[in-house]
Structure formats: structure tokens, C-alpha cells
Amino acid sequence: MLAVKAFAKINLTLSVGRKRSDGYHDLESVMQQLELHDLLEFVITKDEISLTTENTEVPTGSDNLIVKAAELLRRHTGCLWGARIRLFKNIPVAAGLGGGSADAAATLIGLNNLWGLGLSMDRLLELGARLGSDVPFCLFGGTALARGRGEVLDRLPEASPMGVVLVKPGFSVSTAEAYRMFDDLPDPEVYDAQTMVLGLHEGDFETIAQALHNDLERATFTMHPELPQLKDGLLGAGAAGALMAGSGPTIFGLAPSPEEARRIADRLEHPGLSVWATTTAAF
Known part of the structure; x- marks a missing residue:
């Protein structure tokens, strides 16, 4: 069993441009990781991917970002392993704190380790950007300036503990x-x-x-x-x-x-x- 924390985020600044031709908006945001976190537990299985949680607000089917992240990782690498994933939800749902994105990022990190895939952080960041605008930062962590639709990240000095x-x-x-x-x-x-x-x-x-x-x-x-x-x-x-x-x-x-x-x-x-x-x- 492997356990991975998924940390919430806040935007200390968020500037939003007009909608682009691809439907996204250009952003510039100073993003900050918080200590508040979910916890994900991963157990390797032969081939099935399953998600369970006691939080009734969280769907556990194919529309959950955790499941999407796991399936994306399998498609990208050709991995045939599965995983039983258990989510302990502490970050509030649909609250602007990036909880779903943090869970997706933790899934990419966790399954990359559990399945022994050996993908680099740069590759995980590329995959994360396919899942959502906040997922790359949730992989990156700390304090960062995000641009583009969130996938272009520059590390900033860590905020003094606040x-x-x-x-x-x-x-x-x-x-x-x-x-x-x-x-x-x-x-x-x-x-x-x-x-x-x-x-x-x-x-x-x-x-x-x-x-x-x-x-x-x-x-x-x-x-x-x-x-x-x-x-x-x-x-x-x-x-x-x-x-x-x-x-x-x-x-x-x-x-x-x-x-x-x-x-x-x-x-x-x-x-x-x-x-x-x-x-x-x-x-």
C-alpha cells in the first residue's frame, strides 16, 4: 500500500484574459500550496482501477479526476496494472481550493511509483495539463507563478509561513x-x-x-x-x-x-x- 498527500491551493493573485480559440483563458496567477490536504491510498491490482471514499459529494466513476488520471497514465505508458484507490477527503468539494486537481496530481505521482513507470516530473506535468489547469501546479507545489492556462510554471521564493x-x-x-x-x-x-x-x-x-x-x-x-x-x-x-x-x-x-x-x-x-x-x- 502506498499513501500520498494531496495538498489544497489558493491563488494569491489571479488575472484572467479573454477566452482563447481552444475554449481556455490565458491566466497569470501566483499560486500557493496549503497544509490542508486529502490522503490517497493505492494498492496494486491485476488490471481493474477502482475508487472508494466515504465522502458522498465525490463521484467515484469515470468522471472523477482520480480515475481519469489513472486511465491517462495507463494509456500513455501502455501499463496493464490496475489499482484500488481509497480517498480520504478533507479539502472541501467545489470550493475553489483545487481539491480535485490535487487528487489527480497525487494519483499521477502515486501510480507512477506504484506501477514502477519511472516517468520524469516534466512528463507528469505534461500529463497533468491534459487533466486540468490547476493539476500542473498541484504537482509542482510550493509557491509559483503560473501562466498560459496554468501549465507554464516558474518557482517563486517560498512564502514565509502564514x-x-x-x-x-x-x-x-x-x-x-x-x-x-x-x-x-x-x-x-x-x-x-x-x-x-x-x-x-x-x-x-x-x-x-x-x-x-x-x-x-x-x-x-x-x-x-x-x-x-x-x-x-x-x-x-x-x-x-x-x-x-x-x-x-x-x-x-x-x-x-x-x-x-x-x-x-x-x-x-x-x-x-x-x-x-x-x-x-x-x-
Whole structure:
């Protein structure tokens, strides 16, 4: 049996371009790995690929990214082995935290080892890009600047350990719907991620907290006008900066330490909200 962690992510910045001819959007994003993670266990089998989990929100059939990643790996390599995969789900589903992408990345890593395939990280990154825009970063980890549709990655200085508070309301948001709404809105103002990059280079927490930016906020906030209140609530509870995670609906807040993040989380306990305190993670 082989166990692999699948780490959540947040976008410290996310700039979105217009839709391309292939249906994707050009992105520029400073991405950050979190300590919050799922756990996947892999057991080799003769030929069948199966997925089980106790989380009823997660489908276990061929439309799950874990199964898609396993099948892609087999097609690419000609491997005939199978695997019994068990998912322990901690990252909330459809929350903008890259949980499905993280699980797919962990599957590529886990089965590459379990099946003895010996694929390089560059090859895994190529395969990951076929599965989803966030999968390459979930393989890459740490702190990175992502471009293209997420597959072009440059490593950035690791963020100094920061506390992160995650607040998710009792509903989910479809990434595809968020992008469709984004396409219907006027073009956003151009954002320069260099302020965030400079803050990371200098280890300046205040600069990082104040440089948070997400072009998709307007789209998801338009669909769910209650979300700005959650963001204001996080700031009011003591977060140094707050932002919607990915396409939402989770809102995250930054704190200078894990201890302060836990104190902020305690102030936000409320029926209908799920609240986590976690930290940034290094590569």
C-alpha cells in the first residue's frame, strides 16, 4: 500500500484574459500550496482501477479526476496494472481550493511509483495539463507563478509561513459557470502581479496581504452577492487581507501566524459556514 498527500491551493493573485480559440483563458496567477490536504491510498491490482471514499459529494466513476488520471497514465505508458484507490477527503468539494486537481496530481505521482513507470516530473506535468489547469501546479507545489492556462510554471521564493483561514458557505460554485459570467462582464482593470512577487522575494507579510487579487471575484460575487459580506467578516475578525479562492465560493484570509489564524477562525464560527485554520506549505 502506498499513501500520498494531496495538498489544497489558493491563488494569491489571479488575472484572467479573454477566452482563447481552444475554449481556455490565458491566466497569470501566483499560486500557493496549503497544509490542508486529502490522503490517497493505492494498492496494486491485476488490471481493474477502482475508487472508494466515504465522502458522498465525490463521484467515484469515470468522471472523477482520480480515475481519469489513472486511465491517462495507463494509456500513455501502455501499463496493464490496475489499482484500488481509497480517498480520504478533507479539502472541501467545489470550493475553489483545487481539491480535485490535487487528487489527480497525487494519483499521477502515486501510480507512477506504484506501477514502477519511472516517468520524469516534466512528463507528469505534461500529463497533468491534459487533466486540468490547476493539476500542473498541484504537482509542482510550493509557491509559483503560473501562466498560459496554468501549465507554464516558474518557482517563486517560498512564502514565509502564514496562517490561512478558510470560510466556505453552504453551497458550491461551478468553475465553468464562474468563467461564463466573467466572459459576460466588462474587461477587468489590468493587474500587475509584480507587487506580490516582490513581497514574496522580501518576505514582507503586509505587502503580500495587501496585494491579493482575483479577477473572478466580480463574476462569482455577481452570482452570489452574499459573498462580499463573508470577505468583510474575515477582515473584521482580524485577517490582514482576504480574497476569494479560485472561482469560489471559499473566502480565505491571511494571518501572520498559525496561532492568529486559529483565533480568527474561532471568531467566525457560525451556522451554515464551514471554517478551517491552516497554514501555507513549502515545496
